[in-house]
Amino acid sequence: MLKGMIFDVARAAMDDGPGVRTTIFLKGCPLRCPWCHNPESQRFSRESARDKYGKPVVYGQELTPQEILAIAERDRSFYRLSGGGVTFSGGEPLAQAAFLAESCRLCHEAGLHVCVDTSGFASEEAVHAVMPYVDLFLLDYKQTGEERHERDVGVPLSPVLDTLALLRREGKRVWLRCPIVPGYQDRPEHFRAIAALEREYPCIERVELMFFHTLGRHKYAQLRRRDPTADLTPFTEEEKEAFWRRLNDDEAQMGIDISERI
Amino acid sequence: MKRRWELTFQKEYEAWEGKSAALRELACLRVQFPAILQSVRDGDLLAGIASYRAVGFSPKDDEEFGWYLRPGMMEKEIAEAEGEERAELEVVRDYFLSRRGKAVTRACMDEETNRVLPSDDLEDDYPAYPLYRMTGCIVDYHRLLDGGIPGLREEVRAAARKNPGHEDFYEALLGALDLLADCCRFYARQCAELACQAGDARQWELRTMAANLEAVAKRAPQTFWEAAQLSWLYSIVAHTLDYGRMDDYLGTYLARDLKSGAVTPELAQRIVDSMWLLIADKRTTVHGRVMVGGMGRRDPESADLFIRYAFEATRHVRRNEPQLSMRWYEGMDPELLHLAMRLLGEGTTFPILYNDDANVPNVGKAFGVSREDAEQYYPFGCGEYVIGGRSFGSPNGVLNVARVLELTLHGGKSPDTGRQIAPPCGESFSTFEELYAAYLASAEHFIRFLAKQEAAEYEAAGKMAPFLLLSLCYDDCVARGEGMFSGGLRYLGGTLESYGNITASDSLLAIRKLVYDERRVPLRELVRALDGDFPDEALRQLCLDAPKYGNANREADEMASRMHDDLCRLVAAQAEANGLSTYLPVLINNDHNVKFGKHTGATADGRKKGAPLTNGNSPSGGMDRSGLTSLLTSMASLSGEQNAGMVQNLRLGKDQLIRCRDKTEALIRAYFSLGGTQLMVTAVSTRELRDAMARPELYQNLFVRVGGYSGRFISLPRPVQLDIISRTAYGEA
Numbered sequence: 003m004l005k006g007m008i009f010d011v012a013r014a015a016m017d018d019g020p021g022v023r024t025t026i027f028l029k030g031c032p033l034r035c036p037w038c039h040n041p042e043s044q045r046f047s048r049e050s051a052r053d054k055y056g057k058p059v060v061y062g063q064e065l066t067p068q069e070i071l072a073i074a075e076r077d078r079s080f081y082r083l084s085g086g087g088v089t090f091s092g093g094e095p096l097a098q099a100a101f102l103a104e105s106c107r108l109c110h111e112a113g114l115h116v117c118v119d120t121s122g123f124a125s126e127e128a129v130h131a132v133m134p135y136v137d138l139f140l141l142d143y144k145q146t147g148e149e150r151h152e153r154d155v156g157v158p159l160s161p162v163l164d165t166l167a168l169l170r171r172e173g174k175r176v177w178l179r180c181p182i183v184p185g186y187q188d189r190p191e192h193f194r195a196i197a198a199l200e201r202e203y204p205c206i207e208r209v210e211l212m213f214f215h216t217l218g219r220h221k222y223a224q225l226r227r228r229d230p231t232a233d234l235t236p237f238t239e240e241e242k243e244a245f246w247r248r249l250n251d252d253e254a255q256m257g258i259d260i261s262e263r264i
Numbered sequence: 265m266k267r268r269w270e271l272t273f274q275k276e277y278e279a280w281e282g283k284s285a286a287l288r289e290l291a292c293l294r295v296q297f298p299a300i301l302q303s304v305r306d307g308d309l310l311a312g313i314a315s316y317r318a319v320g321f322s323p324k325d326d327e328e329f330g331w332y333l334r335p336g337m338m339e340k341e342i343a344e345a346e347g348e349e350r351a352e353l354e355v356v357r358d359y360f361l362s363r364r365g366k367a368v369t370r371a372c373m374d375e376e377t378n379r380v381l382p383s384d385d386l387e388d389d390y391p392a393y394p395l396y397r398m399t400g401c402i403v404d405y406h407r408l409l410d411g412g413i414p415g416l417r418e419e420v421r422a423a424a425r426k427n428p429g430h431e432d433f434y435e436a437l438l439g440a441l442d443l444l445a446d447c448c449r450f451y452a453r454q455c456a457e458l459a460c461q462a463g464d465a466r467q468w469e470l471r472t473m474a475a476n477l478e479a480v481a482k483r484a485p486q487t488f489w490e491a492a493q494l495s496w497l498y499s500i501v502a503h504t505l506d507y508g509r510m511d512d513y514l515g516t517y518l519a520r521d522l523k524s525g526a527v528t529p530e531l532a533q534r535i536v537d538s539m540w541l542l543i544a545d546k547r548t549t550v551h552g553r554v555m556v557g558g559m560g561r562r563d564p565e566s567a568d569l570f571i572r573y574a575f576e577a578t579r580h581v582r583r584n585e586p587q588l589s590m591r592w593y594e595g596m597d598p599e600l601l602h603l604a605m606r607l608l609g610e611g612t613t614f615p616i617l618y619n620d621d622a623n624v625p626n627v628g629k630a631f632g633v634s635r636e637d638a639e640q641y642y643p644f645g646c647g648e649y650v651i652g653g654r655s656f657g658s659p660n661g662v663l664n665v666a667r668v669l670e671l672t673l674h675g676g677k678s679p680d681t682g683r684q685i686a687p688p689c690g691e692s693f694s695t696f697e698e699l700y701a702a703y704l705a706s707a708e709h710f711i712r713f714l715a716k717q718e719a720a721e722y723e724a725a726g727k728m729a730p731f732l733l734l735s736l737c738y739d740d741c742v743a744r745g746e747g748m749f750s751g752g753l754r755y756l757g758g759t760l761e762s763y764g765n766i767t768a769s770d771s772l773l774a775i776r777k778l779v780y781d782e783r784r785v786p787l788r789e790l791v792r793a794l795d796g797d798f799p800d801e802a803l804r805q806l807c808l809d810a811p812k813y814g815n816a817n818r819e820a821d822e823m824a825s826r827m828h829d830d831l832c833r834l835v836a837a838q839a840e841a842n843g844l845s846t847y848l849p850v851l852i853n854n855d856h857n858v859k860f861g862k863h864t865g866a867t868a869d870g871r872k873k874g875a876p877l878t879n880g881n882s883p884s885g886g887m888d889r890s891g892l893t894s895l896l897t898s899m900a901s902l903s904g905e906q907n908a909g910m911v912q913n914l915r916l917g918k919d920q921l922i923r924c925r926d927k928t929e930a931l932i933r934a935y936f937s938l939g940g941t942q943l944m945v946t947a948v949s950t951r952e953l954r955d956a957m958a959r960p961e962l963y964q965n966l967f968v969r970v971g972g973y974s975g976r977f978i979s980l981p982r983p984v985q986l987d988i989i990s991r992t993a994y995g996e997a
C-alpha cells in the first residue's frame with residue numbers, strides 16, 4: 003500500500019498559507035540548508051533521538067493518504083471560517099511524489115484547500131503529478147546566484163527556477179517564501195532579485211520573508227548533529243526594525259508585496 | 265455621644281420581630297441607608313458608594329446573606345469601642361448570631377443534610393460544602409428606567425388594588441421606592457454642597473449631577489447621564505453585584521443624546537469610565553459582570569454603539585472588574601468582534617465571549633423556557649447562567665468530583681483519616697462499569713443533599729425578608745405580591761458548582777484502560793500507588809500516557825462527555841423533589857481548583873497529591889499538546905444542554921493574538937460554530953509570566969483569567985501562578 007514518511011503534523015498552523023491550516027510534514031530532503039530548523043526532516047528514513055530529559059523520541063511515521071485525509075478532515079470547521087486548509091511541507095514533499103499526489107488528490111476531492119510548500123528542487127514529472135490537486139504553491143527562494151545557491155544549500159538554483167517557470171506556464175498560484183539569515187541573504191542584490199522575480203512571474207501573488215530563528219537549535223543537539231548556524235544570532239528586534247525600514251523603502255521602489263513572517 | 269446606627273438597626277429589627285417581614289426589612293433599610301453611603305469622590309460622574317458594616321441587610325455579603333453578621337469586623341469594633349458602646353455592640357452581635365443568614369439556613373436544613381454537609385470550611389477534607397448567599401441578582405433594569413421611580417410606584421399601587429391581602433408587602437415596596445428617592449436626594453444635596461467648593465469645570469459636573477439626582481428622584485430618567493445615575497444608585501442600594509445587559513438598557517439613551525448633542529462623545533465616555541471605576545473599586549473579585557451584545561436586545565443598533573464605549577472604558581480602566589462580557593452570534597456586527605479581539609490582544613482579558621447561537625437554544629432546553637426567555641440568559645459572577653430579570657439560581661453548593669472518585673476507590677472512606685465520608689461501597693470492582701456506577705452513586709449522594717441545602721437556603725431567605733428592592737425589578741414579584749424567595753419570582757432555581765471534572769474523567773479513563781482493558785496493573789495496586797503519591801515513577805508514566813481530554817482524542821472526550829452528561833442528569837433530577845424550577849451544575853472556576861486540589865490525593869490521570877484540579881472545563885495543565893484546534897474541538901464537545909454554564913479558558917501568546925488576530929478570530933468563530941459556549945482569552949507569554957513571578961514590581965498591569973475571574977497575576981498565590989504557567993500557551997513556538 004502507498005505510504006508516506008511523515009515526521010510531524012501541526013494543527014492550527016498559522017503561517018503555512020492562507021487561513022488556519024493543518025500542515026503535514028513529509029520527511030526527507032535533498033537540500034542541506036545550514037539554517038534549517040527542522041534537521042529531523044532531512045533524512046528520508048526514520049530516526050530516533052533523545053530529548054533533554056533522556057526520553058526517546060522517534061521521528062518518522064508511515065501513513066497512508068487515507069490517514070492523511072482523516073487527519074486533515076478533523077479541523078475542517080476551522081478551515082471553513084478562516085479560508086484555510088491543508089498544507090504539505092517538509093522536508094521536500096515533492097521527493098515523495100506518488101504519495102504526495104495521492105494525498106493531494108484525496109484532500110482536493112474532499113473539498114479541502116491544498117497547499118504544497120516546496121523548495122522547488124523537484125522533477126518536472128513530480129510537479130506535474132501533484133499540480134491538478136494543488137490550489138497554491140508555497141515556493142522557497144533561498145538564495146540569489148547559482149554559485150552561492152549551490153554552495154549554501156547543496157543543490158543548483160536552475161531547477162528551482164524551472165519549477166517556477168512551469169508553475170507560471172500552467173497558471174498555478176504561487177507565494178514566494180524567502181528565508182533571511184544573517185550573513186546569507188541580507189544583501190541588496192538578493193532583494194533586487196526577488197523584486198525582479200515578482201515582476202517576471204505574475205503567478206507570484208505574494209512574497210513572504212522568513213527571518214532566521216533558533217527554535218530548532220535543540221533538535222540538532224537531540225540528533226547529535228552539528229548545528230551549522232550555532233554561532234549565528236537572530237536579528238534583534240531593533241535590527242529587524244531597521245531592516246524593515248530599509249526594506250520598506252526598497253519595497254516602494256521595487257514594488258514587492260512583502261508580508262512578514264517569523 | 266452619637267449612638268451607633270448598628271444599635272438602631274438592631275432595635276428596629278427587634279421591634280418588628282414576629283410581625284411583618286416586609287415592613288421589618290423596610291424599617292431596617294431606612295436605618296442602613298443613607299447611613300452606609302459614602303461621599304462622592306473627586307472625579308466621579310456618578311454618585312453611589314456603599315460601605316457595608318459589621319451587621320446589615322444584603323442579598324450577599326462576604327460569606328452570607330440577608331441579615332448578615334461579619335464576626336471578624338464586629339469583634340474589632342467591639343474591641344475598639346468603650347464602655348456603654350461596647351456593651352451595646354455586644355448585644356447587637358449576640359442578637360444577630362442566631363438570626364444571621366448562616367444560622368437561619370442551618371436551622372432550615374434537616375438533620376441528615378446537616379450531617380452530610382457538616383462543614384462550612386472549604387479547607388476541610390469533605391467533597392461537598394454549602395455556600396451561603398443569594399447571589400446572581402440580574403434584575404430587569406428596563407423596569408426601573410422605563411418609568412423611573414414614579415412608574416414603579418404606579419405599578420405597585422395598581423397591583424395592590426388588584427391583589428388584596430398583601431398590604432404589608434406593597435406598603436413596604438412603596439417605602440423602598442421612597443427610600444431610593446431619598447438616597448437620590450441625599451446625593452443631590454451632597455453634590456450641590458461639593459459644587460460650592462469646587463473649581464469651574466468640576467463645579468459644572470457636580471451641579472449637573474445634583475440636577476440629575478433631583479430629577480430621577482421624581483421622574484423617569486430622560487438623558488443618558490440620568491439613566492446611568494439611576495441604574496447605578498439602584499444597584500448600590502439593592503446591592504446587586506452584577507449589572508445586567510448594560511448596552512440594552514443604556515444604549516438607547518446614549519444614542520439619542522449623542523444624536524441630539526445633549527452629550528458629547530467625550531463626556532459620554534467619561535461617564536462610562538466613571539461607572540467602570542466605581543465597579544472596579546467595589547473589589548468583589550468574582551462579580552462585577554457587565555454584559556453587552558447578543559440576541560433579544562430591544563434596540564440593537566443603539567446597543568452596539570454603547571458596546572464601543574464599553575470597550576473603550578475597559579481600555580482606560582485596566583482593572584479586574586468590571587468583567588466585561590460580550591454575547592455574540594453570527595449576524596451581529598462583525599466589527600464588534602474585531603474590536604473585541606483587538607482589546608484582548610492588548611492584554612485586557614476582556615471581553616469574555618459568549619456564543620448565543622449555542623447558548624440560547626441550550627438555555628431554552630436546560631431551563632425549560634421559551635426562546636424569548638432564553639434570549640435573556642445572563643452569566644453572572646463566575647459564569648452561572650440565569651434568566652435576567654426572571655430567574656434566580658444562586659450557586660450555593662460546591663462539589664469536588666475528583667475527591668468523590670478518590671473516596672469511591674476507598675469504599676467511601678477518607679484515605680488520610682479512615683473516616684467514612686461517602687456511603688460505603690466496597691473497594692473491589694470486578695468491572696469498570698461497577699466502579700463507574702459506584703462513583704455515580706456516591707456523587708448522587710452528595711448532589712441530593714446539596715440540592716436539599718439549596719432549597720433550605722431559599723426557605724431561609726424567604727423567611728428572612730422579601731428583598732424589597734430586588735423584588736421591584738424582577739418579573740412577577742410585584743404582580744404576585746410576594747417577595748423574591750417566598751413565591752414572587754417566576755423561576756427560582758439553583759446551581760451546583762462542580763470542580764475537578766476533567767481530572768475525574770481523565771482518571772476514570774486511565775483506570776479503565778490500565779486496570780480493566782489492558783490489565784497492566786490491578787486496581788488495588790494502582791490505588792496503593794495513588795495513596796503513596798506514585799512512589800513508582802513508571803506507573804505514573806503509564807497514567808500520564810493514558811489518553812487525555814483536550815487533544816480531540818475520541819476516547820478521552822467521550823469519557824468526559826459521558827461523565828459530564830451523567831452528572832448533569834443527576835443534578836437536574838433533584839430540582840423537582842426540592843421545589844426548584846431547575847437545579848443545574850456549572851463548571852466554572854475561581855481558585856477552588858487549587859484549594860480543592862490541596863485536599864485531594866494523587867489521581868489516576870497522573871496528577872500528584874495536592875496539585876491543582878482541572879480548571880472549569882479546560883484540560884489539565886500541559887495536557888493540551890496537540891494544538892489549539894484540537895483543544896477547541898474537545899471543549900466544544902461537552903454538551904451545554906443540561907447545565908448552567910461552563911467556563912473555558914484560553915490563554916494565548918500575545919504574538920498569536922496580535923500577529924494572527926484575524927486567524928484567531930476565525931478560530932473562535934469556528935469553535936462557536938462547533939457549539940462552543942464561551943471563551944475567556946488571555947494574551948500572555950509564558951516567559952512574561954515567569955518573569956512576573958520573579959519581578960512582580962514590573963508587572964502591576966498583568967492580568968490573567970483565573971477561571972471565573974480575572975486576577976492580578978502578581979497577587980495570586982504561588983500555586984495558582986504555577987498552575988497558570990503550566991497550561992500550554994498556544995502561539996508560542
Ligand code: SF4
Nearest residue numbers: 031033034035038093
Ligand atoms: S529545504 Fe527546508 S527542509 Fe530541506 S534542508 Fe532546507 S530548510 Fe531544511
